[in-house]
Amino acid sequence: MDAVEVHRHSFQRNRDWYIDQFVQHLVFLAGISAIVLIIGIFFFITKEGMAFLFGDVSMSEVFGSMFWEPSDEDAPDYGILALIAGTASVSGLAMIVAIPFSLGAAIFIAEFSSGTTREWLKVLIELLAAIPSVVWGFIGLSILNPLIIDLFDVPVGLNVLNAGLILGLMAAPIMTSIAEDALKAVPDRYREAAEAMGATRWQITFRVVLPAAKNGLLGAVLLGVGRGFGETMAVLMATGHSVNIPGSVFDSVRALTATIAAELGETARGSEHYGALFAIGIFLFVITFVINLSADLIVRGVKES
Amino acid sequence: MVVADSNVRTLSDPESTWHQRFHSSPMKIEVNDLTIRYGDTTILSGVNLNIRKNEIFGIIGPANSGKTSLLKALNRMDEFTPGMKVTGDIRVNGLDIRHVKNVYGLRRSIGVVFPLPVGLPLTVFENVALAPRLGGMNNRAELNIIVERCLRRAALWDEVKDRLNSLGSLLSGGQQQRLTIARALSQEPDLLMLDEFSIAVDPVTTMRIEDILKELRKEMTIILVTNLVQQARRLADRTAFFLNGECVEIGVTECLFTGQVQDQRTQDYLSGRFG
The missing domain is CATH 1.20.5 (Single alpha-helices involved in coiled-coils or other helix-helix interfaces)
Incomplete structure (x- = not known):
C-alpha cells in the first residue's frame, strides 16, 4: 500500500x-x-x-370522606380515604410479613449458604417471583380464605390479613433478590478482614456486612413497598373488596388499584366517575414514583460511597 | 495516659487455656513440612521454619511464591478459602494450631494487615473498637481508652481525633493502612502479620509505619511479607526467601545482604537479577 x-x-x-x-x-x-x-x-x-x-368535587371531600359511592345517581360520593386506608393497611401488613422473611433469606443466601444450596435457592426464589399475581389471588381465595375462617372463627376470610399475607409472600422474593444483590455488593475484603480479627460468621454479618449494605437493603424494602401499593389483581381477589376503614386485620377492605380495575370497565368515558378513577391513578402514580425514586436514590447512594 | 492492663485481659476468653497460653507471651512459631495446595496446584511445598519471639521475620520473594498462603495457614484462614488444603505441622508456643478448638480466639491473638488498606465501612472509632467489641466489651469508657491508645500507636491519632465519627473507608490510603494497623493492635496481638503493607501507601507513610513496627517488636512477634527487598533489609532480623512455593533460604538479614548466601538464586534475587 x-x-x-x-x-x-x-x-x-x-x-x-x-x-x-x-x-x-x-x-x-x-x-x-x-x-x-x-x-x-x-x-x-x-x-x-x-x-x-x-371539577365540581372538592379535593377536601375526595381526601376527607370515607364514602366511595360513585354510582349513586342523586349524590355520588368520591371519598378515597377508605381506599387509601385499605391500600395502606394491606401494604403495611405485607411489609411486616415480607421484611423479616426476605432479609433473612437474603442473609442466608449471601452469607451462610454455599455451592449447590445457594444456586438452588436463587433459582427457586426467581421462580417464586415469577408467579403471576392472579395465581396468588387464587391462593388467597381458595386456600387462605377457608383457613382464616376456620382458624380465627371469623365470618369472612377475605380481609386485610389474607391480602397482607398474600402480598407479603408476593413481595418477598423480589425483595430477597435485591437485598441479596446489596449484600453481594459488599466487597469480600471486608469479610476477610473481619474474619482475620476472629469474628464469627454471624458477627461478620451483623457488625460489618449489614452496616455496609444498609442503603441497599433499605432500597429493597422500599421497592417492596412500591410493589405493595401497585399490586392489583391479588389484592382485588383477597381483600374482600368492600369499602371500609379497617378496625382490625379481620375487616374487609378495598384497595385503590383494585377499585380502578373493577370499575373502569363499567364507567362511561368522560363521566365524573371515569375522571375520579383517573384521579386515583394520578395519586397512585405519584406515590409509586416517589417511592421508587427514593429507593433508586438510596441504592445509588450505596454505589457512590 | 495510664491504661490498666486488665483491659487487655478482658479481650481473651478466660475459659480457654489455649487462649491464655497464646496470650502469655509474644508468639514463637515452628512450621514443619508445611504443604499448601489449591486443588491440584501446589502453592507451598515442604516448608520448615522457626520464628522467634519478638523477632521481625521478613519473607521476600516474587509473586506466587506462596507467601500469602503461609500467612493464611498461620491463623487458619484456610478453612474459609474454598479448595485450600494445608498439610504439615504449625506450632505456636509449642501448641499445634490444628488442635485449637477456639479458632476465633487464635485469630484474635494474631493481627493481620492486608496489602490493600481495608477501612471497614464503619466510623473510624468503630473500626478500632470492633475487635474489643467482638470480644464482648461494651464499656464505652474502656473502648475510648483502647481506641485512643491504638490510634496513637499507629501514628494516626492526631490526624483523626476530630473525625472519629466519620467513615473509616473515606480516609486516604495511607491513613486507612494505619487504621488497619490500629485495628490489628486493638486485638492486643502476640503476632502481627503484615502482607505487603506498603503496596498502596506513599513512601512517607511507609517510613512512618516502619518506625512503628520497630517499636512494636518489643511487645510482639512480627512477620513481614514484603515485595520490597530493601524494606526487609531495613526491618527484618532474619529473612526467608520464597520462590515458587519453596523456601529457598532463611538467614540473618544482614548476612544475606552482605553476600553470605547458601543458594545462588537468593543472591540473584537480592541483586535484582530477577523478580
Whole structure:
C-alpha cells in the first residue's frame, strides 16, 4: 500500500462507519422510548383525570370522606380515604410479613449458604417471583380464605390479613433478590478482614456486612413497598373488596388499584366517575414514583460511597 | 495516659487455656513440612521454619511464591478459602494450631494487615473498637481508652481525633493502612502479620509505619511479607526467601545482604537479577 492509497482510505467513510452510526441511533431510540413512554403515560392519566381534579368535587371531600359511592345517581360520593386506608393497611401488613422473611433469606443466601444450596435457592426464589399475581389471588381465595375462617372463627376470610399475607409472600422474593444483590455488593475484603480479627460468621454479618449494605437493603424494602401499593389483581381477589376503614386485620377492605380495575370497565368515558378513577391513578402514580425514586436514590447512594 | 492492663485481659476468653497460653507471651512459631495446595496446584511445598519471639521475620520473594498462603495457614484462614488444603505441622508456643478448638480466639491473638488498606465501612472509632467489641466489651469508657491508645500507636491519632465519627473507608490510603494497623493492635496481638503493607501507601507513610513496627517488636512477634527487598533489609532480623512455593533460604538479614548466601538464586534475587 503506497502513501497515496493510505491517504485515500483514511479520509473516506466506509461501511463500518455507516453500520456504527445506524446501531448508535437504533439503541438511542430504544433508550429514549422508555422516557417517551413514561411521559406519555403521565400525560394521558393527567389529561383524563384533570377534568375531575378541577371539577365540581372538592379535593377536601375526595381526601376527607370515607364514602366511595360513585354510582349513586342523586349524590355520588368520591371519598378515597377508605381506599387509601385499605391500600395502606394491606401494604403495611405485607411489609411486616415480607421484611423479616426476605432479609433473612437474603442473609442466608449471601452469607451462610454455599455451592449447590445457594444456586438452588436463587433459582427457586426467581421462580417464586415469577408467579403471576392472579395465581396468588387464587391462593388467597381458595386456600387462605377457608383457613382464616376456620382458624380465627371469623365470618369472612377475605380481609386485610389474607391480602397482607398474600402480598407479603408476593413481595418477598423480589425483595430477597435485591437485598441479596446489596449484600453481594459488599466487597469480600471486608469479610476477610473481619474474619482475620476472629469474628464469627454471624458477627461478620451483623457488625460489618449489614452496616455496609444498609442503603441497599433499605432500597429493597422500599421497592417492596412500591410493589405493595401497585399490586392489583391479588389484592382485588383477597381483600374482600368492600369499602371500609379497617378496625382490625379481620375487616374487609378495598384497595385503590383494585377499585380502578373493577370499575373502569363499567364507567362511561368522560363521566365524573371515569375522571375520579383517573384521579386515583394520578395519586397512585405519584406515590409509586416517589417511592421508587427514593429507593433508586438510596441504592445509588450505596454505589457512590 | 495510664491504661490498666486488665483491659487487655478482658479481650481473651478466660475459659480457654489455649487462649491464655497464646496470650502469655509474644508468639514463637515452628512450621514443619508445611504443604499448601489449591486443588491440584501446589502453592507451598515442604516448608520448615522457626520464628522467634519478638523477632521481625521478613519473607521476600516474587509473586506466587506462596507467601500469602503461609500467612493464611498461620491463623487458619484456610478453612474459609474454598479448595485450600494445608498439610504439615504449625506450632505456636509449642501448641499445634490444628488442635485449637477456639479458632476465633487464635485469630484474635494474631493481627493481620492486608496489602490493600481495608477501612471497614464503619466510623473510624468503630473500626478500632470492633475487635474489643467482638470480644464482648461494651464499656464505652474502656473502648475510648483502647481506641485512643491504638490510634496513637499507629501514628494516626492526631490526624483523626476530630473525625472519629466519620467513615473509616473515606480516609486516604495511607491513613486507612494505619487504621488497619490500629485495628490489628486493638486485638492486643502476640503476632502481627503484615502482607505487603506498603503496596498502596506513599513512601512517607511507609517510613512512618516502619518506625512503628520497630517499636512494636518489643511487645510482639512480627512477620513481614514484603515485595520490597530493601524494606526487609531495613526491618527484618532474619529473612526467608520464597520462590515458587519453596523456601529457598532463611538467614540473618544482614548476612544475606552482605553476600553470605547458601543458594545462588537468593543472591540473584537480592541483586535484582530477577523478580
